[in-house]
Amino acid sequence: MFHCKIKEQWKRPSVSVQESIVYLVAIFGVSGVGDFLGVGIQKLFDYAGIKLTEVDISLPGNIAQNVIMVIYVCVLGPVLEEILFRGLILQSLRPWGDNLAILVSGVLFGLMHLNLPQGASAVLAGFFFGFVAIKTGSILPTIVLHILNNVVAMVSSVCGIETYQMLIFDGFMIVISLVLLLMRRIPFHEISKKASSNVVQPEHPYRVVFLQSAAFWVLVALFAYCSFFSV
Template identity: 35%
Template sequence: MNSSIQFGTDVKKLNRMLLLYIFLETLVMLIIEPVLMALKFGEDLIFFLAPAITTCFVTYYLVKRYQKKFELTIPLKISDDFKFIQYLKFVVMALGAAWLTSLVIGFIMNSLSGIVIFETPDFSTKDNFIVNICLIIYAVIVAPISEELIFRGLILGKLKQYGDVFASIIVSLLFALIHGNLPQSIPTFIVSLFLCWVTLQSNSIIPAISIHMINNAVAQLGDINNEVFQLVINILIVIIIIIAVVLIVKEFRNRSEFKLQYRVKDYFKNVSGIVILILSILMIIGSIKIV
């Protein structure tokens, strides 16, 4: 089959899968939430438990279905050539880039707080121990594993034949859009580029899963009400950001010009791709409130 025709076929399949992912997440949540309410679970507990159950179910179904449909196996075994020092470098670059971007976005949001409010999901800890355990399980374990299986496992696995750079940009764009709000989407896009990069370098999604978990875990540490602890964490974050900037600049100085075999807009030139863009834009607009 002609490569351009194969490309068109593959992106249609991927976009349909992503739409199915969105549909199933919504449908299963609509089923799970009333069941948990009927069982007298508290509102805060349902807020984290329902998506955790939903995500596990939907991810299992999609991975099982689309590994066979896409004729690929999600790589778990790390390449022997990928050394631990390389992993540490990716940890620093990914987290540093994400945190720096978040700081910039946070500054912009604060500057615009009198004009607009950018709503984001509330993943702050609560007063209930069980609720907080469910929050940690969902945010630090379930979500990273699920998202890496879908985005770095299935989507990157299918797209990498069309170029590593192109595949990484598309996966990161989709990953950002699916979050549905600007404060999360922009840092998410940045960190996703590094998660794709480490996946391609290690030939495994395990490093990406672990970095994703670390990133989400550090975000939860911000809720610990201890001034000394927060000071130590903030100092570590600043140090990691500085080292990350140095590593990233050094890394990209040594690389030749990036070339894309396909344009980003080529990925969305199909009905499913257009629907994904429309849904994402509507979610982002819906998350913006005028003061």
């Protein structure tokens, strides 16, 4: 069953050239909002005297290690993560409704990063990736978007771009993204109003997904530990 769910998501995406351009720009807008959110969270905790684990994707220095790091961050990681979160988790949750599937897969995607500032940003990206996967009927566009997002993050880290410089770029991309989205009028709030008609709906989907899942709470605990104690 899981094999079929994943295999179905590798089909050719149903997306126009105009929508592709919008998605390409929008991912940097979403990442920009995430960067502002992450920096804000980091500053807030710094002000409170609480040390959070910092994200480090700088290259280690050794050529072989550098190559492995780049391949993992820019190619292997995005592909595997999209297969798991948008190809398996998202699709497995769609019988409970597409909106819930996007919500849960996005939250789990953020928790998987095991870092509060980066996790908050990843949640927003996860929501966007989930929307694109459902809208296009394929994970191929989300893999491309995920790779591009990680490549930009890697390049900014390697080139030593300052935080304020990155935030200026983020602000610019946020404005451009909003303009394009308003022009295209993509209905983010109407992804799907009902689940598949051939699936029996559970009475309490939110309770089933979150409150009755031990794995979810273990992941939450691990996320909190790595965010605050693995400094």
